[in-house]
Amino acid sequence: RNKAKNIQLLCARLLNEYDGEVPASREGLVTLPGVGRKTANVVLSVAFDIPAMAVDTHVERVSKRLGLCRWKDSVLEVEETIMKKTPIERWSRAHHQIIFFGRYHCKAQNPGCGSCPLLDDCREGQKRLKKGLVKI
């Protein structure tokens, strides 16, 4: 219900304030109902081909497990750190790669550490290995 309401409000705002065009800037996008920084980054990257790094639950979890970011980092800090550590021309692709890796392999529950090509370099994987939680 909330999403439907936001979509209606968003369409009205696009027509009334943006001449029916989706704005191609983060500042413009986040003024739209239901659009936060993550969604704005996805739209910038996918629809406008503007480099951006959208951090969702998968990107945050995988980045922290791998030790790319600190456990205590906020979503914004994760975004900034990944952008610093990844060449700009790879941001959009890396975003999708990390999401799919997190969704299907490095899952929140029961990550596939035993068959993970990143196990040797992964902080969380090594911790699980020492605890005997990883079957290889």
Ligand code: SF4
């Ligand atoms: S070793 Fe485990 S925790 Fe680390 S990235 Fe692979 S699946 Fe995720």
